[in-house]
Amino acid sequence: DRRVLMHVGPVEIELDVLLAGVRENVGFTSKEFVHAMSSALKGLRKVMGTPHYQPFIIPGGGTSAMESVTSLLKKGEKVLVVSNGVFGDRWINIFKRYPVQVDSLKAGAGDYVKPERVEQAVKSNQYTAVTLTHVETSTGVREPIKEVVERIRDNVELVVVDGVASVAGEETRAEEWKVDVILTASQKALGCPPGAGLLAISPDALSRISEESLSGYYLHLGNWLNVMRALEEGKASYFATLPVHLILMLARAFALVEEEGLENRIKRHEMVAEAIRRGVEAMGLEIVARDPSSYSNTVTGVKLSKVPASDVLNAMADAGIELAPGVHPDLANKYIRIGHMGWITPNDAIATVATLERTLNSLGESVKVGEGVRATQEYLSSRL
Template identity: 30%
Template sequence: MPTIPGQLTPSPRLLLGPGPSDAHPRVLTAMTTPLLGHLDPQFLELMNETQEMIRTVYQTKNKMTFPISATGTAGMETCLVNLLEPGDKAVICAKGYFGNRMIDIAGRTGAEVTTLTVPWGQVFDLNVIRETLQKVRPRVLGIVHAETSTGAHQPIEELGKLCHEFNTLLVVDAVTSVGCTPVEVDAWELDAVFTCSQKGLGCPPGLSPITFSERAMDVVRNRKIKCRSWYFDLSLISTYWGGDRAYHHTGPISMVYALREGLRVVLEEGLETRFARHVRNHHALKAGLEAIGLTYTADPAHQLPQLNAVRIPAGIDDVACRKKLLNDFGIEIGGGLGDFKGVAWRIGLMGYNSKPSSVLLVLAAMEQVLKSAGAAIEPGRGVAAAEGVYAQKV
């Protein structure tokens, strides 16, 4: 007889890392809904509704807008593997861990990849990108909007126009921005954008909403050779999500239920209100973290509200502190990735979790944890600074 593990009883957590964030309770409830078939007329209607809400969140009219049936990085792969063919030129802008990932994925398509880098925590100057576009004339330029490894917020409002001067398609990693900060696909002329379900949209991880402009779809439709991936081949998936609703793969029903409910929550709040909420809670958290002596890793002019990466103070044990936060307070924050491993902590205030109670609790807990690790922290200073921000009129 095999050993059968016991009932599922995880400890309660407050997920303030780089994602997943806590799913909204309404989303968890939606997932208990019994299944429909993936070709049931009622499910097809739920797909339509979900697609229309993704369009609203992306601020786009793009027909080709739907969730890839896999997690966020699958969206990155979908964008690159559909737009690039062997021998094509691509420029990837890397300012952190996820830019590096994009370089790896673009390389696997057989494209010739040119890499642009700035130090971690910085963002790209559009003039530098212009020079590279002029020189390389790539089919695709890839860039991360919200770099989750550093907390840096890349300005991309003018980048689409710039790329189109050179007949280049702009691929944007919006995994950590959608639902937290504005992403205006049509106004900014973005060509292929991907995000995830488990951050700004307040759902569990498992889906990657993407959108492709008609300009990008023209490239997909005129490929010379088949896409290297079958599962991510838009020319095939579009038979299911794109119109005919013909079978491609079996849609992940419960995750679509979850995403639909998460999007309803987002739109009920309204995008502007949601973005303002993220900014306000960020200001409070930042005031608190700085009051207890922590400094941000990203360029202050380009700090993401939803992802606060701060330097671990000298002499403080990274892992021990995060363990104490988890075990004593049920709070998860993120460690550093790549170059920032052991150097930074990442505190996410995303979607459902961007709220005063998260801010005040994580500050109070961090004060205690840092103090018990030997830092010179005056109890209550961080919390008081955050409360000061909340006391200000909006």
């Protein structure tokens, strides 16, 4: 049965991107693979807004990219984790496995740690690194990265941003904003299958990679650095096997981003997100993110008042739209997440809102059937 995937990742894959991976295998020294890596690495520089940073594409996903950041740390250094939810907390769980000191600042579900709190903590401590999550996928809340970095830049060596749920769907001008490390995963707003973590690292941060770096072997970015440099220049190189077919698809996805134009792509995400939020609110539901300025282009958490989230997700899937469960422990089974990233269109917004109000109504949640679609439609009509 046909189903539209309005998920927080993995997301829908454009047919063109899928087809780029439908071919015989090629070797890691083949011109096809080397060319695909070279163009994907170049594309990554553009999408992350990091023309002078070192791009990396490594196996794994968001988490391997996050853990590889331990390549930039040494024993005993102090790290501040700014966490707005489950994925912010993931940094704490990673750093606990390494000999570093970890402090954290946390926000309640739906909220975000305000820039002045981060500034205060950084000024009254000596942190080597601060980690931030651009869009916290568990709640759909966006942290104002540019403002936070302006406040802390002079007092911390490394600013690390998890852009897993933002890169290619939100503005991420990492170099202009003076972020040292920005990372993402292939299965999010780049709209590819899962399997790769992608990073861009500033020259200063890169110079911290050494034999004393804390990372293990596989995720030691020192092992990947020369491979990435060679491949970007069109020369074959090997440290460990990369996911060949995924790289072929990633190269195609970056080409499509270029064709669409990054600004247009971000505008499309912003428009579809707003269309969905208008529909959700007009049918009488509440959005998890508290402050409208923190609404993200990529994920919307929607609170439910009566029906358990699991029932809604099952009924929605039966009706042809797959959404994501809420994963924040403070709101267990009380909210659902609509993912709107990658190749999503205004028609997806209409279909999602229409199916949601019909489904919730049949399950007994009090919604105003028709009002959601009307609001989404009116908004889209004003934009298109």
